Amino acid sequence: EKHISIQRQLADLEKLADLNEGEFTLAVSQNTDLHVTAEKKPCPLCPEEKFKACYHHKLHRHLQNLHWKISVEFEGYRMCICHLPCRLVKPNLVGDQTFSKMGAHYHCIICSATITRRTDMIGHINRHVNKGETESRFITAPAPKSSHEVLKESDADVQVLPNYSTPQKTDSYFNPKMKLNRQLIFCALAVLAEERKPIECLDAFGATGIMGLQWAKHLRSSVKVTINDCNENSVTMIQENCHLNKMKVILRNTKEDDSDEAIEDGEENIGSIEVTKMDANVIMHLRSFDFIHLDPFGTSVNYLDSAFRNVRNLGIVSLTSTDISSLYAKAQHVALRHYGCNIVRTEYYKELAARIVIAAVARAAARCNKGIEVLLAVALEHFVLVVVRVLRGPSPADDSAKKIKYLIHCQWCEERIFQRESNMVEENPYQQLPCDCYGSMPGKTAVVLGPLWSGALFNTGFLRRMLFEAVQYGLEETQPLLKTLVCEAECTTLKQFSIHSPTDENKQEECGVYIKTPDTSAESYLVHGKRKSNEVIRNPTKRQKCENSAEHPAFYYNIHRHSIKGMNMPKLNKFLSYLSEAGYRVSRTHFDPMGVRTNAPLAQFKTILVKYSTPTYTGGQAEGPVHLTEDLQVGDHVQAAVDGKAGDADVRDDNKSGGTAVFTKDCPAPCAAD
Numbered sequence: 001e002k003h004i005s006i007q008r009q010l011a012d013l014e015k016l017a018d019l020n021e022g023e024f025t026l027a028v029s030q031n032t033d034l035h036v037t038a039e040k041k042p043c044p045l046c047p048e049e050k051f052k053a054c055y056h057h058k059l060h061r062h063l064q065n066l067h068w069k070i071s072v073e074f075e076g077y078r079m080c081i082c083h084l085p086c087r088l089v090k091p092n093l094v095g096d097q098t099f100s101k102m103g104a105h106y107h108c109i110i111c112s113a114t115i116t117r118r119t120d121m122i123g124h125i126n127r128h129v130n131k132g133e134t135e136s137r138f139i140t141a142p143a144p145k146s147s148h149e150v151l152k153e154s155d156a157d158v159q160v161l162p163n164y165s166t167p168q169k170t171d172s173y174f175n176p177k178m179k180l181n182r183q184l185i186f187c188a189l190a191v192l193a194e195e196r197k198p199i200e201c202l203d204a205f206g207a208t209g210i211m212g213l214q215w216a217k218h219l220r221s222s223v224k225v226t227i228n229d230c231n232e233n234s235v236t237m238i239q240e241n242c243h244l245n246k247m248k249v250i251l252r253n254t255k256e257d258d259s260d261e262a263i264e265d266g267e268e269n270i271g272s273i274e275v276t277k278m279d280a281n282v283i284m285h286l287r288s289f290d291f292i293h294l295d296p297f298g299t300s301v302n303y304l305d306s307a308f309r310n311v312r313n314l315g316i317v318s319l320t321s322t323d324i325s326s327l328y329a330k331a332q333h334v335a336l337r338h339y340g341c342n343i344v345r346t347e348y349y350k351e352l353a354a355r356i357v358i359a360a361v362a363r364a365a366a367r368c369n370k371g372i373e374v375l376l377a378v379a380l381e382h383f384v385l386v387v388v389r390v391l392r393g394p395s396p397a398d399d400s401a402k403k404i405k406y407l408i409h410c411q412w413c414e415e416r417i418f419q420r421e422s423n424m425v426e427e428n429p430y431q432q433l434p435c436d437c438y439g440s441m442p443g444k445t446a447v448v449l450g451p452l453w454s455g456a457l458f459n460t461g462f463l464r465r466m467l468f469e470a471v472q473y474g475l476e477e478t479q480p481l482l483k484t485l486v487c488e489a490e491c492t493t494l495k496q497f498s499i500h501s502p503t504d505e506n507k508q509e510e511c512g513v514y515i516k517t518p519d520t521s522a523e524s525y526l527v528h529g530k531r532k533s534n535e536v537i538r539n540p541t542k543r544q545k546c547e548n549s550a551e552h553p554a555f556y557y558n559i560h561r562h563s564i565k566g567m568n569m570p571k572l573n574k575f576l577s578y579l580s581e582a583g584y585r586v587s588r589t590h591f592d593p594m595g596v597r598t599n600a601p602l603a604q605f606k607t608i609l610v611k612y613s614t615p616t617y618t619g620g621q622a623e624g625p626v627h628l629t630e631d632l633q634v635g636d637h638v639q640a641a642v643d644g645k646a647g648d649a650d651v652r653d654d655n656k657s658g659g660t661a662v663f664t665k666d667c668p669a670p671c672a673a674d
Contacts, residue, residue, distance in 0.1 A: 003107040005045055005067070005082040013063045013080070014056075016044040043067075046083045072106060072121050075134070079106050079121065086114060110134075130162055131233065150244075153179060154186075154475075156213040158241045164208075172237045173207045173297070177382055178320075182211050183478040184378065185318050187466040188387050189215060189291055190473070192316050193222040194465070200224045201291035204280040204303065209238035209273075211293065213245050216271045218473060223291075226274045228283050235277045248272040281306040288312055294319040299326070299338045304364035313392040316375070319361070321384045327353035343449055347414055347558045350379035350591040351457070357386050358453035362400045371396025376466075376485070377457040379591055406450040412437040414562070415602045416555055418454045434601050456551040458489035484590045488597060491552045491585040493576050553585060556595040562606055567613040572596070578608055 148159040212227035284306040326334035376387040
């Protein structure tokens with residue numbers, strides 16, 4: 001029976017007050033009308049010690065202002081606050097006397113639980129609604145149960161609960177914005193599946209199971225998929241989604257080694273998926289895997305030690321970090337607490353976040369006597385994805401640990417350099433910076449950031465094979481990003497990509513990627529990023545050595561951050577060609593759409609940028625184009641004005657017209673200023 005504090009109208013509470021003691025439950029069950037008398041009546045929801053019996057008008061104000069005013073409404077019912085001794089409260093002992101404390105509480109209409117606070121009661125009811133638990137045996141006309149919504153992604157169907165995109169409101173979290181992340185991880189797994197078959201892969205945080213379903217549905221017998229989650233509701237949802245995609249579910253008991261198979265009759269199963277309910281650290285300690293993916297809500301540093309404990313040699317560990325507030329230097333104290341890293345907000349903050357995560361991965365692997373090879377590092381708006389290959393042995397672990405260094409960053413000109421290794425303590429480490437801001441500017445102009453990963457962020461051969469797998473499985477959204485990553489890994493402006501299948505003559509060999517290089521018109525056939533030879537390299541260790549190319553330059557420069565006020569800078573693609581003509585390696589970067597990755601020093605970067613920038617003219621200052629006898633005339637004077645070497649040069653900008661460069665007094669150029 002429902003509690004007497006759950007009523008539809010205020011008049012129902014007043015009717016309860018007209019009953020004698022012991023008749024409250026009978027009146028509620030029989031729904032009888034009661035006569036109103038003029039006698040003093042007690043409050044039906046308060047004990048006599050708290051509220052004494054009174055007349056009807058006073059009791060009406062008490063019920064309205066105390067119980068009914070702060071009630072919680074659900075499906076036409078009001079859960080009023082109750083002061084009866086329904087909730088067990090520990091007594092307070094004061095001397096020899098014992099005082100019993102009457103705690104105010106609410107009674108849940110769905111599960112009959114007692115909740116103390118009103119806000120907690122509202123949250124308790126909302127959790128019932130999010131889980132679809134809206135029926136109650138007390139409600140005569142229950143609301144229809146909300147049906148699960150079915151979403152489809154990459155030929156995999158998943159059922160999701162209401163509020164599936166809000167992790168605080170649901171157990172099975174599903175974020176449609178992470179589709180690109182899931183496709184990148186699938187391509188990495190597909191490349192590993194070509195190296196050795198079958199491989200055991202683990203999705204440590206399954207949620208809805210969408211990622212493991214895509215693995216099993218596309219790669220079939222090449223992989224043995226295990227989906228794990230510690231939440232019971234999520235495990236149930238994963239099993240339902242496996243049956244929805246015609247997958248055989250293998251349930252493994254956490255205490256015993258035997259497993260139970262759940263197969264639906266009358267349907268053909270296209271694959272099998274093992275579903276476990278364990279803590280992620282426990283399952284990674286108990287079993288060995290070839291491929292492990294970590295995607296917790298927030299940081300993944302709490303699971304790195306377990307991931308590298310039993311991962312097999314030359315296996316792959318991928319992790320997705322969504323704690324971007326700390327990684328992107330918005331919460332610097334959190335980054336120091338989780339990663340032990342000191343950071344500030346810079347123009348290259350996304351690459352800085354990727355190097356922070358890789359440094360934490362390298363330290364965790366080194367503690368297990370394992371080294372890492374970074375295959376892929378992507379930092380976008382919502383996540384930071386890192387994919388590394390595991391190399392067993394103390395020597396690879398030492399090599400990886402040596403690549404963790406500190407970074408010296410100039411806050412005045414944005415110049416940066418990794419600190420040199422030395423056994424001696426330097427008195428002034430800021431002198432390692434190529435710029436002279438520390439000596440010319442007052443105060444402290446540079447900071448030491450880190451520790452960070454100083455090695456390469458990409459493996460060119462692995463990215464080429466990922467691109468081939470993306471084309472083979474029709475992942476069109478991932479192909480542009482992978483092409484950008486290949487160019488960034490090689491630090492080149494290579495644009496023309498074309499994927500070809502093997503010809504009839506080469507059917508026994510693996511598919512390759514045709515790349516048209518800018519210096520030759522002929523096409524070069526590449527197998528896994530290397531030129532075709534008489535024998536295809538199938539040994540993972542040898543292939544890994546062949547795929548390692550020259551490391552790309554560390555970090556990038558934003559062209560807008562270093563532009564000159566009052567000057568129109570060149571188009572980004574033209575500026576890349578100018579840097580390439582000057583003899584520097586240059587490419588675009590996925591971290592920043594206006595970023596330029598180059599090995600050119602910042603001083604040369606600014607010089608070339610100023611050289612090919614043109615002044616901004618206004619209608620009142622110049623009526624036509626300005627003809628210069630020398631191409632470098634304007635650029636040299638602008639550079640002199642920026643460096644403060646052109647006498648009394650004055651640089652002003654006009655916000656309305658986009659900026660105007662004006663040179664006064666000693667400026668010999670008779671162009672923009674005049």
